[in-house]
Amino acid sequence: MNLKQEIAELEDELIELRRDFHRHPELGWQETRTAGIVAEYLRDLDLEVEEEVAKTGVVGLLQGSKPGPTLILRADMDAVPVKEQNDVPYRSQNEGVMHACGHDAHTAMLMVAAKILSRRREQLAGNIKFVFQPNEENEAARHMIEEGLMEDPEVDAAVGAHIWSPLASGKIAVSEGAVMGGLCEFVIDLKGSGGHTSAPHMSRDPILTGSSIIQKAQQIQTREIDPMLATTIVFGQFEAGHSTNTIPETARLKGTLRYLYQGGPESEEKPRERLRRIVDGVCTTDGIEYELEYPVVTPPVYNDPGLAGELKETAAGIVGRENLDDYSCLAGEDFGVFSSYVPAVFFFLGTGNEDKGTDFPHHHARFDIDEDVLKYGVEMHVRAAQNYLGE
Ligand SMILES: [Zn+2]
Ligand SMILES: [Zn+2]
Incomplete structure (x- = not known):
């Protein structure tokens, strides 16, 4: 089955996962429910799973059939202290806490990417660490690294993503150099x-x-x-x-x-x-x-020019060259810690669509995402790993 078909078949699951996390948002260092669901999901894929990394983080290790480098694919799981004002079926049930930054989507996209990549273990030369990070809004990457995240096997590169409402739906931005402050x-x-x-x-x-x-x-x-x-x-x-x-x-x-x-x-x-x-x-x-x-x-999120160039080509293949964008901003992002350790690349996945009401700023009480773009995020993760691990 080709990758696009495979993702299409998993799209309902992808959206259901995102909505479930959206209904049950948890603040930084308190992501126990989310982490439990992630860990169980990864275990079902036969990954080596480590829980309670930096308190509530989860790491799943996928070993390819051949030796090679180790790549981190990273998502964050925390919500923010905002009272949701959206009237949607998946509205937050945790009063005063909301996935108003899109981390629910990041978690869901990486879980589905892990499922697809675990089915292709035979073609992978190297390893993937699926990193589900807690407390991005404050800081946790440093703690995960202090607990040995970058070792055993030693990590060579990292990929991260952010759903981004200031960017139009369906656009993807992968710029070189510093992209977040x-x-x-x-x-x-x-x-x-x-x-x-x-x-x-x-x-x-x-x-x-x-x-x-x-x-x-x-x-x-x-x-x-x-x-x-x-x-x-x-x-x-x-x-x-x-x-x-x-x-x-x-x-x-x-x-x-x-x-x-x-x-x-x-x-x-x-x-x-x-x-x-x-x-x-x-x-x-x-x-x-x-x-x-x-x-x-x-530290700033710094995109390695080589990795960024490759990922840009990957994005062009997914959404078309006309939907590539350049983007950088001064907002902080904990992924900068990873990019200060190993060559890394961070991409923005546009989700802003006025007609769907998904163009509110991040952390706004009406923030929501265009779920039609989630599949692109999955494909970006999968293809980034395939390219890096030489399928
Ligand atoms: Zn945020
Ligand atoms: Zn965020």
Whole structure:
């Protein structure tokens, strides 16, 4: 049977799986129901299955009949804390939690791809690790790797995907280089000394210092880094004070630093170092104590040019060259951790269709996907593995 027919026969199962996960969304690190279903499904395919990898992750190993390299195909399983406003039969039954990022689709597509590839074990030279990752919205890839994901057998490359509503239904984007932003979340704690606003000279005002830091940090983007290298520094929280006539003792600033490059003259550490230099300089000038931390650091998703070129050709064969697109954005994605370890490629599968109401942004309460594109995601996974493992 040819691949397209095989996928067509599994399409009902594919959509049913997606809808089941959609009905029962689980937040990061809590994907126990989802993980259980995935593990059982993979076991039925005779894969070697490991559960509880990084708490709720599942990994299925498919060994081809001949030796060769090892490829990761990765999906994420977590939902987000959004109250669904769609009136659909598969609406979320877990109040306040919703698959509003499309990870339900990622999980379903990879399960069906695993089924098809497991039937073709004889033709595969090498291994496939089907990685069902928890907690993508925060971070889990690093934990999976710390638990040995990249070893035994050693991983040579990785493929990941995201259903993408800003991209029109049926389009696929595979671009070279950085395609999703490196992300550093920062927290700056300032400590001055409090007092009455009528005698500011008796205090050291952390609000004024915080304001200076916010202003001064903008020069990193506009005066220090090549404007052709996308970088943003945005403060999302400024917490300080509790009354109109009191200078508080402390202030806390939080935000994100994002960039779309890896290596080169502006290495990944540099924007962080630049922010530290500015915070240190402003605080020294103002006589304010500070602590600066980066609790979350995710590298950019970096597409290996060779792998991206090949996958682009694969996509052209599936949806037609006229439906290929180029796409990159500054949103963070935990797949960046995989792409910082091995050559990797991440593709966007368009699902935006106004007529079907599937063009709402990700994380929106009305987010939904065009289920007609799921089959393309399955075929991309299957063909990527076949190409890499030389069927
Ligand atoms: Zn998301
Ligand atoms: Zn997502």
